[in-house]
Amino acid sequence: MSGPASWQAAREHVLLFSRRLLAERLVYFTAGNISMRIPDDPDLVAVTPASTPYDTMRPEDVVIVRTDGRVVDGMLRPTSELPLHTLTYVRRPDVGGIVHTHSAAAMAVAAMGIGIPPILHGLVSACGGGIVTAPYARGGTAELAELTAGALRDRSACLLRNHGVLAIGPTVDHAYNAASVVEGAADAYLRAFAFRPVPQIAPAEVERIRREQWAPAWSGRRAGPTHGG
Numbered sequence: 001m002s003g004p005a006s007w008q009a010a011r012e013h014v015l016l017f018s019r020r021l022l023a024e025r026l027v028y029f030t031a032g033n034i035s036m037r038i039p040d041d042p043d044l045v046a047v048t049p050a051s052t053p054y055d056t057m058r059p060e061d062v063v064i065v066r067t068d069g070r071v072v073d074g075m076l077r078p079t080s081e082l083p084l085h086t087l088t089y090v091r092r093p094d095v096g097g098i099v100h101t102h103s104a105a106a107m108a109v110a111a112m113g114i115g116i117p118p119i120l121h122g123l124v125s126a127c128g129g130g131i132v133t134a135p136y137a138r139g140g141t142a143e144l145a146e147l148t149a150g151a152l153r154d155r156s157a158c159l160l161r162n163h164g165v166l167a168i169g170p171t172v173d174h175a176y177n178a179a180s181v182v183e184g185a186a187d188a189y190l191r192a193f194a195f196r197p198v199p200q201i202a203p204a205e206v207e208r209i210r211r212e213q214w215a216p217a218w219s220g221r222r223a224g225p226t227h228g229g
Contacts, residue, residue: 097172177225
């Protein structure tokens with residue numbers, strides 16, 4: 001494995017969360033993808049390779065690319081969703097990690113073209129509020145990345161119509177946390193939806209949770225993810 005120690009550390013971190021994706025059933029087989037900025041070079045990104053099973057993936061399989069999409073180091077091709085990652089990093093200098101999942105409940109909500117309202121405290125603390133579904137675009141295109149811009153405004157995650165979840169964070173840890181919470185919230189929402197209407201958290205309380213628990217991560221005042229014990 002070539003490159004400086006920071007590349008190796010980033011590769012190992014991406015692999016760690018890639019294995020967690022599979023363990024938590026946030027993806028199936030080779031679906032989804034993860035990336036993170038290289039801390040000492042914000043124009044470089046470590047990203048999962050295309051069509052590579054997570055359970056057999058090695059650190060050296062993780063590809064180092066520039067935010068313009070050029071491969072810097074790695075023997076495998078980067079994920080086919082590379083534009084979704086690189087264009088998001090270019091558009092959002094505050095983003096340090098991206099997680100794209102194909103989890104069952106979230107895909108069901110995305111297929112229906114609806115969002116997830118702020119029904120759970122954990123959803124607001126991890127993602128900043130309710131979740132919006134971005135319009136449909138073909139996977140692997142720049143259009144898909146561009147259509148997420150509005151859906152991710154003041155949020156850490158959005159749904160991709162007929163597709164899955166896109167989660168972002170100041171670190172990949174925060175992005176992974178958001179993706180995981182979205183799946184749990186989507187599952188809860190679908191179960192509760194049968195007993196409509198689903199009660200939502202009051203707007204004033206949503207703003208308080210955003211201010212006290214979600215926003216500090218983006219301002220650098222909180223190091224770890226905000227959801228859970």
